Amino acid sequence: MFFFHKRKSLIERVQEGIDAIIISTGIVLYWRGIWMIADVYLFPDSYFLSAIVSFVGGVLILLLTKSFLYQLVGDDEDDSLL
Numbered sequence: 001m002f003f004f005h006k007r008k009s010l011i012e013r014v015q016e017g018i019d020a021i022i023i024s025t026g027i028v029l030y031w032r033g034i035w036m037i038a039d040v041y042l043f044p045d046s047y048f049l050s051a052i053v054s055f056v057g058g059v060l061i062l063l064l065t066k067s068f069l070y071q072l073v074g075d076d077e078d079d080s081l082l
Contacts, residue, residue, distance in 0.1 A: 008016075043050040062071075 038050065038054060042053060
C-alpha cells in the first residue's frame with residue numbers, strides 16, 4: 001500500500017514554527033528556574049560540591065527511570081540489562 005503525504009500549507013508550517021518556539025521557550029524557562037533554585041539552595045557557597053551533588057543526583061534519577069541506559073544502548077524493549 002502506498003502512502004502519499006499531503007504537502008503542508010504555508011499556514012501549517014508557520015503554525016508548527018510558532019509551536020516549536022513556544023515549546024522551546026517553555027523548556028528553557030523551566031530549566032533556568034531549576035538552575036536558579038539549585039544555585040540558591042544546593043550548597044550556594046561551594047560550586048564544586050553543588051556540581052558534584054547535582055551530577056550524582058541527575059545520574060541517579062536517570063538510572064532509576066532507566067532513561068540513562070536506554071539512551072546509551074538505544075534499546076527500549078530489552079530489560080535484561082537492569
